[in-house]
Amino acid sequence: MADRAVTLADVARRAGTSTAVVSYVINDGPRPVAAETRERVLAAAAELGYRPNRVARALRSRTTGVVGLVLADASNPYFAALARCIEQALDEHGKLTLIGNAGYAAERQRNLVERFLAAQVDGLVIVSADGGTDVAAGAEAAGVPAVYVHNQPTRAHAPVVAADNRTAVHEAVAHLRWHGHERIAFLAGPHDIGPVGLRRQNWHTAVADAELLRCDYSRAAAATSAERRITDGAMPRALITATDEQAIGILAGARTRGLSVPDHLALISLDGTPDSAYTAPALTVTRQPLQAMAEHAVDQLLGTTTPPSVPDAALVIRHSCGCRPTTDCTTNSRHSPE
Amino acid sequence: MADRAVTLADVARRAGTSTAVVSYVINDGPRPVAAETRERVLAAAAELGYRPNRVARALRSRTTGVVGLVLADASNPYFAALARCIEQALDEHGKLTLIGNAGYAAERQRNLVERFLAAQVDGLVIVSADGGTDVAAGAEAAGVPAVYVHNQPTRAHAPVVAADNRTAVHEAVAHLRWHGHERIAFLAGPHDIGPVGLRRQNWHTAVADAELLRCDYSRAAAATSAERRITDGAMPRALITATDEQAIGILAGARTRGLSVPDHLALISLDGTPDSAYTAPALTVTRQPLQAMAEHAVDQLLGTTTPPSVPDAALVIRHSCGCRPTTDCTTNSRHSPE
DNA sequence: CTGAAAGCGCTTACAG
DNA sequence: CTGAAAGCGCTTACAG
Numbered sequence: 001m002a003d004r005a006v007t008l009a010d011v012a013r014r015a016g017t018s019t020a021v022v023s024y025v026i027n028d029g030p031r032p033v034a035a036e037t038r039e040r041v042l043a044a045a046a047e048l049g050y051r052p053n054r055v056a057r058a059l060r061s062r063t064t065g066v067v068g069l070v071l072a073d074a075s076n077p078y079f080a081a082l083a084r085c086i087e088q089a090l091d092e093h094g095k096l097t098l099i100g101n102a103g104y105a106a107e108r109q110r111n112l113v114e115r116f117l118a119a120q121v122d123g124l125v126i127v128s129a130d131g132g133t134d135v136a137a138g139a140e141a142a143g144v145p146a147v148y149v150h151n152q153p154t155r156a157h158a159p160v161v162a163a164d165n166r167t168a169v170h171e172a173v174a175h176l177r178w179h180g181h182e183r184i185a186f187l188a189g190p191h192d193i194g195p196v197g198l199r200r201q202n203w204h205t206a207v208a209d210a211e212l213l214r215c216d217y218s219r220a221a222a223a224t225s226a227e228r229r230i231t232d233g234a235m236p237r238a239l240i241t242a243t244d245e246q247a248i249g250i251l252a253g254a255r256t257r258g259l260s261v262p263d264h265l266a267l268i269s270l271d272g273t274p275d276s277a278y279t280a281p282a283l284t285v286t287r288q289p290l291q292a293m294a295e296h297a298v299d300q301l302l303g304t305t306t307p308p309s310v311p312d313a314a315l316v317i318r319h320s321c322g323c324r325p326t327t328d329c330t331t332n333s334r335h336s337p338e
Numbered sequence: 339m340a341d342r343a344v345t346l347a348d349v350a351r352r353a354g355t356s357t358a359v360v361s362y363v364i365n366d367g368p369r370p371v372a373a374e375t376r377e378r379v380l381a382a383a384a385e386l387g388y389r390p391n392r393v394a395r396a397l398r399s400r401t402t403g404v405v406g407l408v409l410a411d412a413s414n415p416y417f418a419a420l421a422r423c424i425e426q427a428l429d430e431h432g433k434l435t436l437i438g439n440a441g442y443a444a445e446r447q448r449n450l451v452e453r454f455l456a457a458q459v460d461g462l463v464i465v466s467a468d469g470g471t472d473v474a475a476g477a478e479a480a481g482v483p484a485v486y487v488h489n490q491p492t493r494a495h496a497p498v499v500a501a502d503n504r505t506a507v508h509e510a511v512a513h514l515r516w517h518g519h520e521r522i523a524f525l526a527g528p529h530d531i532g533p534v535g536l537r538r539q540n541w542h543t544a545v546a547d548a549e550l551l552r553c554d555y556s557r558a559a560a561a562t563s564a565e566r567r568i569t570d571g572a573m574p575r576a577l578i579t580a581t582d583e584q585a586i587g588i589l590a591g592a593r594t595r596g597l598s599v600p601d602h603l604a605l606i607s608l609d610g611t612p613d614s615a616y617t618a619p620a621l622t623v624t625r626q627p628l629q630a631m632a633e634h635a636v637d638q639l640l641g642t643t644t645p646p647s648v649p650d651a652a653l654v655i656r657h658s659c660g661c662r663p664t665t666d667c668t669t670n671s672r673h674s675p676e
Numbered sequence: 677c678t679g680a681a682a683g684c685g686c687t688t689a690c691a692g
Numbered sequence: 693c694t695g696a697a698a699g700c701g702c703t704t705a706c707a708g
Binding site (some may be wrong): 016020021032033034054058 | 702
Binding site (some may be wrong): 369371374396398402 | 684
């Protein structure tokens, strides 16, 4: 097939002009070109089927138009939805997205960042899981801007973009109280770090003495944990889970043990992924503003505008809290029965 | 910060040798270097914190080490799981993944391919939705290999990697028959194209006269459609859905209308994403071998090995078909009561 | 085993 | 408004 790609020099030759001029018309600048010359160049480019070589351009101009996105696991629905929003935001800025899954392994995350830097990315968006190291530091040292989204390692220097969960968590607690629950437990992750730690703190300020549960973030772990607690008679009556994955696991465990949600367990989750609307019962959640987070992060990274601040997470009332499909609970977002 | 990045020339200068030799030790070839010289170079590189510039390397060597992945929508769990597997397979071959969501729009898909080609990708993996154009043709014309995964436009020239659903669909039909169902309906997409068309055909050869339903692929569309049918008394008693998203929507619609699955509707779905294990009831599915598909596609693209063929989809029996948690149905995969 | 040098395909000062 | 030429940071024939 393609013996040799058509180059800018080929276009120049055909248009009877210099490569400089061809470059100016292809890039629409930085210097003006006579209308007639421009026509000739455009015609020559079209006839030859010219496609600019971005890597040559990148080498010369020191900007690749590519941003690296490092992720824990793109098959986790929360990260998947976030990644989708980030890719879209980057696309709107004309950037291409290099993606890599670090899979909860700090070493792989470092490796990915190293390879992205070698690929000369213009920036780095890092959606890491708990407990990573400050990989953004290496990027900054190389003069490449970086931004954390959702999670940030302790003592990181790069900015973080995350929603404020304070109001939403307090609303979730208030809503469960309105349903008559006094003791509202919280299911956190294995450690008190990252956004989940923050969510837990927000819960704790609202609920002085209730129980703190822990388990891994997977659906399977949450299901097993729920089954065990139910068997032991140790399942609380009202629970807030840090993530949708955990809530979905709890739902599965409750079903296996024949425990009714919301009759015997009222549940609110704190992610609000699309999945949460299709569970049985549908999950009442605090919805993270993923798109706003993505746009904010990209704006911050690319420094084009002073980004507006990310909105708080919002309470979305469905049925796992005890509100019935027949009762119109959506009007109860102020938590007052009337 | 980084005034200027450390280059290979800097390393050569410090090691007191030529850039050629530095290149040879960094790349471990293609020509031999004396052990002592190699040590000096390695030491110099380490002291200077040298990081090879992949774009310069790419310009000269005409290979970027980057593969483009074009996707319909990475937030759809089926595509998300597949994308994750593809990224992993590429990573195992030392390739970086440039990702783009075409969002079911043929024009956007073309645009993405064009930009990936301009970025000089070494190959293209295309996971398109129904009805796309043959974007791989443009890649081949540019001398860039391409492979379709899951779906392929009609009259495409590039290879497709997809699982054979024949056996699995026949097993699904047989399993529902074993449950006593004679008329087994099928929920397809809006059109009879792509993998869903194939799945429908497989169903049709097994079921002569049963009903064919259609709706969009979204959960919401399937839910609405189910609600309407239930209200109209037009919901079949046994149904195979082309995708998990549709099955999850059907489950939601049935719940809203108080129709019990599997008591009044036996359901089997044909994707088998991780989500399908956590619905209520858990979905009996035909599971697509996503990892094998991804590895096969990447092997084919990179041409390193003659790839083994992709295994067939396999029936995974859970509860939406009518098998009970208490009954051990997993031993019934031969569909004979004994 | 090593070095000097050309060249990948662009962009961009520098002259005119 | 346009052209000739340098140079981005590598790899790789070509000599030795």
